[in-house]
Amino acid sequence: MARGLTDLAIRNMRPGEKRREIADGAQRGLYVQLQPSGARGFAVRYRLHGKPCKLTLPGGVSLAQARKLCADILFDVARGVDPAEHRRAQREKAERAKADTLRAVAEAYFKREGARLRTINQRKATFWRLIFPIFGAGTPIGAIRRKDVVRLLDRVEDERGPRMADVALAAFSRLCNWHAVRDDAFTSPIVRGMRRQQPSEHARDRILTDDELRALWQAAEQRNDVVGPLVKFLLYTACRRGEAAGMTRDELVDDLWILPPARNKVGKELVRPLSEPVLELLDELPHLGPCVFSTTGQRPFGAFSKVKRELDAESGVRGWRLHDLRRTARSLMSRAGVASDVAEMCLGHVLPAMRGVYDRHSYRAEKAAAYTALARQIEAIVHPPEDTANIVELRRR
DSSP: OOOOOOHHHHHHOOOOSSOEEEEOTTSTTEEEEEOTTSOEEEEEEEEETTEEEEEEOOTTOOHHHHHHHHHHHHHHHHTTOOHHHHHHHHHHHHHHHHHTBHHHHHHHHHHHHGGGOTTHHHHHHHIIIIIHHHHOTTSBGGGOOHHHHHHHHHHHHHHHOHHHHHHHHHHHHHHHHHHHHHOTTOOOOOOTTOOSSOGGGSOOOOOOOHHHHHHHHHHHHHOOSSHHHHHHHHHHHOOOHHHHHTOBGGGEETTEEEEOGGGSTTSSOEEEEOOHHHHHHHHHSOOOSSBSSOSSSSSOOOOHHHHHHHHHHHHOOOSOOTHHHHHHHHHHHHHTTOOHHHHHHHTTOOOOHHHHHHOOOOOHHHHHHHHHHHHHHHHHHHSOOOOOTTOOOOOOO
16 A cells, blocks of 8 residues: 655655645545645546546645645545535525525625615615624525514514614615515515504694794794705795705706605606795705705705704704604695695605506696695794774774
8 A cells, every 4th residue: 555645745845847646545546646846635546437537626625634635625525416516506505595695685785776765875874784784794694583573573673672673673674675575595584563663653733823833934934044944945845855955057957856766765757846935946056066954065964953943942942853844835725725746746656556547647736736725834934914803894984
C-alpha cells in the first residue's frame, strides 16, 4: 500500500512551472493540487457511468477533512449518484434559502412595489420597528409559522397596543400574499381571525363643531407661516393631509389642481377645480420653489405633530386630528346641499364599480359648484353676520 500524505508533507511541497497533482496513498481518488503560485487544494477523481470525472473540494479543508469528503463522494458514486450534480443542487438550495430570508423578500417587495405604494415609507418603518426585531431579518420566510405570527402580535399588543398589532399584521400579510404569488412552495401563515381589533372599533367619526371650526380658523389666521394657509386649504378642498403638503406648482393648471395617480390613494388622476378663496390663498403664498406648502420651497411641509400641538394651544380645540378636517368638510358639503356622489368625488373617491365603468362624465362643473358651496358654508361659519338680536324693527304709522 502506498504511503499516505501528511499535512507537513503538503506544506513542504515545492511548486513547479506547471500545475501538479499528487495522489494520496491513504485515500483512493484523492489528490493534492499544487499550483505554480504555491496555492494548494484537494480534488477527487472518479469514474461515473464509465466516464472519468473530477470534483474540486472547497478551499481551506484539512487533509483529514479532505479524506472524509472523498470517501463520501466515492460512496455516492458507488450508488450511482453524481457528486457534482448533488453539490450543484445543494448550492442552489443554499442560494434560494439566502434569497428567501424575510429581509431579502421584504427588500424585493419594497423595490418592486415601492413606486406604486403611497405608504411605502410607513411600511418599511413597520418592518424595521415591529417585525424584524422579533422574527429576525435573516429568518427564512418559509420557516415562519402561524404560532410565530401569534407570538409577534402578542408582543406588539403588549408593548404598543392592539392597534399597532393590527398594523404589523397588515404589513406582514401583504408581504406574504405578494411572495405567495411568486413562489409556489410558499404558503402564507396568516389566517382569518388574527386581528386584535375590529375596524369599527377604531374608526373615527369626529367632526369640528361650528364654534371649534371658528376658533381653529381664527388661530390659523393669526399665524404668519405656511401652517395657517395649509389648514384653510384642507378645509376648502377636503383633501388628504399628504396630498396638500406634497403639492407642487406644476400640479396647478389655471384654476385646476391636477393630482397625479402616484400621489393619491385611488391611483388615478384627480382633477379638483379650485374655488375663488383657494385661488386667492395660493396667490398670497410666497413662490420659494416647486413645493407650494413649504418653508423653503424645496421640501414639503412635514412638522405636523408640532403644528398640531401649537394649534391646540392657540385655538383651545382638543381631541381632533388634521384628518378630521376632511370629514368636517364633507359634512359641510352635505349641509350645503351638495349631491352625495359629487361630494364623494370631491374627496377623491371613485364611483361604485359598475357605475364607474359606464359613467365616464368628468363632473368637473359639478365639483366646481360643490367647492364653491363649501367655501360659502365655511365663510358663513367663520365670519357670521352681525348679531341681530338687539335690532328692533320700526313700524310705520
